[in-house]
Amino acid sequence: MSTFLMLSTxxxxxxxxxxxxxxxxxxxxAEVEAMGARVVAQWALLGQYDFATxxxxxxxxxxxxxxxxxxxxxxxxxxxxxxIPVDDFLRALGGA
Numbered sequence: 001m002s003t004f005l006m007l008s009t010x011x012x013x014x015x016x017x018x019x020x021x022x023x024x025x026x027x028x029x030a031e032v033e034a035m036g037a038r039v040v041a042q043w044a045l046l047g048q049y050d051f052a053t054x055x056x057x058x059x060x061x062x063x064x065x066x067x068x069x070x071x072x073x074x075x076x077x078x079x080x081x082x083x084i085p086v087d088d089f090l091r092a093l094g095g096a
Contacts, residue, residue: 001038002060003084005053007052007078009077013074036058
């Protein structure tokens with residue numbers, strides 16, 4: 001499994017939904033898991049992004065499907081980054 005960091009910004013409609021139904025956040029997480037990714041950790045943020053979510057998924061295609069599906073709703077925008085464990089990073093540089 002690969003690890004990904006998804007940073008999310010909620011739009012006005014998404015914020016209204018979240019305000020009226022805070023449980024919607026858990027529902028979306030369940031939808032993400034139904035698409036084949038696992039929510040490992042999640043934080044609400046103050047600043048440029050509203051949420052940071054650590055995901056595990058078998059491949060980039062799965063996370064692409066998650067990001068496009070969520071983004072197509074028009075209630076949020078995401079920025080998704082591949083997270084490489086430091087030991088793997090160092091090994092790739094030949095400094096295991």
